[in-house]
Amino acid sequence: MASTVIGAGITIEGELSADEDVVVQGTVRGKLDAREGVTVESGATVEADITAGPMTVAGAVTGNITSTDRVDLQAGARVVGNVKATRITIADGAQFKGNVDMDV
């Protein structure tokens, strides 16, 4: 199954749901639901609540993140919102404001 790529020049305002991997290089506003992994690349903007499998963030996310797997906030990431995940890494150079809920 092909994965979804929201290219750098593309903006989606609304609801995006996917049964496959989603890579965001552009902008998503609204809601993002993915069964598989979500990658928010450097330069991308997501203003949405996100539910996903494994997540990697190197861009900007404003919204709550719920992952059934792990969340990696990489250097250069800027996340404002709560993160609920089984595992989380926050790299040196990542900016993060919000709560972490690891369901312990």
Place this chain on the structure above:
Amino acid sequence: MVLTRSTSPASRHDAAPSTQAVLGSGTRVRGRVTGDGDLTVLGQLEGEVHLRGELCIAEGARVVSDIDAAALRVAGALEGDVHVSGDVAVLAGAHVRGDLHGASVSLEEGADFDGRLDCEFTLPADLGTGEGGLSDGPKARR
């Protein structure tokens, strides 16, 4: 500025998308999609599309949306009115319901089209006034 009724199977709608923006076959979008680049839709899209590039609706994809783009290729299902500054290609196997407006429109044999073609074209010199004509194009009422 030509209205062509192409029957050539040369068009390639099943090729791997070369563009960077792809809505995969397992993806559904409800809302507004805007952007500068090209976009290929393999999944479902419902809402509104404003693109400065080419929109490609692949086989198996379903789009319910009015479309404003630089170019359009349809091999899947499309319901909505289309305003394109460049070329519109409706390929074999496509299902289109809506009005098509473009600099040139081609309908491939095997395409299913229900709507109006709105496209400017020059009449051949031996027809009518000999001057270029402006026409609403053939009309097929729904």
